[in-house]
Amino acid sequence: MSKKRDQLVESALELFGREGFHATGIDKVLAAAGVAKMTMYKHFRSKEELILAVLRLRDERWRNSFMLGVEKRAKDPRSRLLAIFDQLGEWFSDEGFCGCMFINATAEYADHDDPIHAASAEHKRLVEKYVRGLVEKARPSDPPDPPDSGLPGIPGAGVLARQLCLLMEGAVVLTQVCPGGDGGCAAAAAKGAAGVLIDRAMGGGG
């Protein structure tokens, strides 16, 4: 639609991602985008709306790139579950990797009723949904989740998906916090754990 609008969201995406939301003032975004303040307030009612637009764009781009990457790396659903962590590893070694913008957003907007927090939760829900879809494809014979999920016994698709997501989020966070070595370090450990969990959950069969 509007070119200036796109420039705004683009600059805000980078600045919010790199320096945080509260720490990034509107003026900094405007200067980076080369846009006048009035123009911004014609497109967005407030800073919060700009943030929400940024989160929408980020969610769309990240999930698309993530799903595409996973599906390029492997064809059969089961190895795609492992490819998740290779894809994460590539993301981690991106120069300028600043962690997950949605995790960072919930750190700054802790109130669960806050639209920014809600948008971040929705993103995580969509990611988990995608992972769960992969799990279900990897095991077409899908027993429903046992009621006492999480304990020894074959976990249902939901439980396995959630456990894989735990590994994913853990890898993101530890990579962000710790300066440790090459980017793929936490991703590799997570991949190893994921392999064990997947084997356990679906045995030798497909």
Add this chain to the structure above:
Amino acid sequence: MSKKRDQLVESALELFGREGFHATGIDKVLAAAGVAKMTMYKHFRSKEELILAVLRLRDERWRNSFMLGVEKRAKDPRSRLLAIFDQLGEWFSDEGFCGCMFINATAEYADHDDPIHAASAEHKRLVEKYVRGLVEKARPSDPPDPPDSGLPGIPGAGVLARQLCLLMEGAVVLTQVCPGGDGGCAAAAAKGAAGVLIDRAMGGGG
């Protein structure tokens, strides 16, 4: 030492934890602590130094409470590894749980050279060190880490500890972001995954 100093750090601990670092102004901390601004600037050179003092206190308290809780819940080292996640579950269901203050800190202070980021990384390192100690006690016959860690094969103590930490951090983050049900949900899933990983890593023996 100083009573006012303690009140300051105490109030700052709660406010920074609940509302974030940039979003919490000095004046709010001062009002909550019932302390004058000059007194604060006699004890701390800047807001950053106050934050660092808060992080030191938080690290000390959290790790003590965590280790004590884990060691109370189980006696033998191996079940202590599982007790980690029960302890996390209790933390999650604390009213006013706002995620991990150190993860939140790195979200707001992304620069790895920033003292605040460095302090957070150090905290995570200490937690992983503790977990690794538990792993080593749980398996006294400890082969050195294989060079190609993370791939199928019996992982060394370092790899297993790291994988357990991934599950821990993942549980923290997902609990913080998603409104999902009772606090123990993610913790339970993580515990299930941890059980599988531990069994795999040390077989039936002790």
Add this chain to the structure above:
DNA sequence: TAACAAACATACCGTTCTGTCTATTCCAGT
């Protein structure tokens, strides 16, 4: 050329931020 909307610059609003300063009060040790 006339009309119109979008983008422009800029000054300004009130608020809040971190940090400084002065002057006063409290309280403990001698």
Add this chain to the structure above:
DNA sequence: ACTGGAATAGACAGAACGGTATGTTTGTTA
């Protein structure tokens, strides 16, 4: 009772904040 250090309140500085108001330029369309 006296004194000195610690804590106090509160005004203040200077900058940055989110957001608004006014008026001008630009580009397109008719």
